Amino acid sequence: MDFLGNHIEALIFCAPKAIKIEDIQSCLSEMFEAEIPLEDIEKGLAGIQEKYSADEFPFEVVKSGGGYQFLTKPAYQASIGILLKQQSKRRLSASAMETLSIIAYKQPVTKSEIEQIRGVNCDYTVQKLLEKELVEIKGKSEAIGRPMLYGTSEKFMDYFGINDLKELPTPKDFTTAENEIGDSEPEDQPTIEEE
Template sequence: MLSNQAKIESLLFISGNEGITLTELSQITGILKPALHEQLDKLADKYKQDRSSSLQLIHAEERYKLVTKPALAELVKKYLNSNNITELTGAALETLAIIAYKQPITRIGVDEIRGVQSSSMIQRLQLLELIKENGRLDAPGRPILYVTTDKFLDYFGLESLDQLPELDEEKQEDEEMDLMTLFEQTTSSTEDEEEE
């Protein structure tokens, strides 16, 4: 059976860049807040003392999140600047298309459309500066809202979001597919124009 610390750690990991509140942790795990505080302190100490771990636990704006240790900043930056990251994966493009068409949108909103968890894709797109945070939704947990950036427009050779074709409201049954098809059509036509 999994320990309470393992449960907490898994939720911290899956919450990604948004992090998770003590209230959310308590509601999901059924662990009382005083016990959660104790487990979070132990987890933070574990990461501090374990020199072989790349992670640390931070607490900011009532949210807890796992991040890489500052000593690894150069390594992470090197990876992000490598050729391996310049090509967007299908999952990253899918996430980006949803945000482009539905912005501002929360991670949960993206998850609902994709049908899978999107934290890692959102983190990657933020690190590439293709999306950014744009306030918080006035709802329980105050989830972060995401929008595309000017770099997104530059990356795909668009002058404005107006160049993305409008969605056909009658064909919204397979929303994810419609978004991807439209997005790919727009970006490929822009690339063709650049080649000419």
């Protein structure tokens, strides 16, 4: 079983993104020219996860985005945080995060629907999100002109470390701080519409 476990570990290590158990099974079955039972792979995965749970390893095998991958343990977040700051070019801009949030919560959604919510043109941002493979085209709307429908991809789930869209925070999880500056206008001040 250790021999099979080593092959599973190698596949997880070499995969460019979280590898699904079905993909592991497919690779191993082709290599050994025999159907490898899912139970054997699950046993191998459990052994690997147990092995890397030891304190001597700074990383572990985690199920994320519907598959398995090596991730750094939480105890090393500070040093990883410094590295990520230095690589901030890879971070999403505020406009990309806003657009991605709208797509995640409203999907499938058209570009014009996103623009109605954001109030600005989002051609460039949607294009960048497509290039980063965080969103994908899910089909065409039945509306006039049959605009493209956008939704999140598996890479989106992997990027945010979730396995299902149900794991996204719900609006009740967000609270606004009391007494924020600019929270409301004094009653005697006219609003722009009233002027």
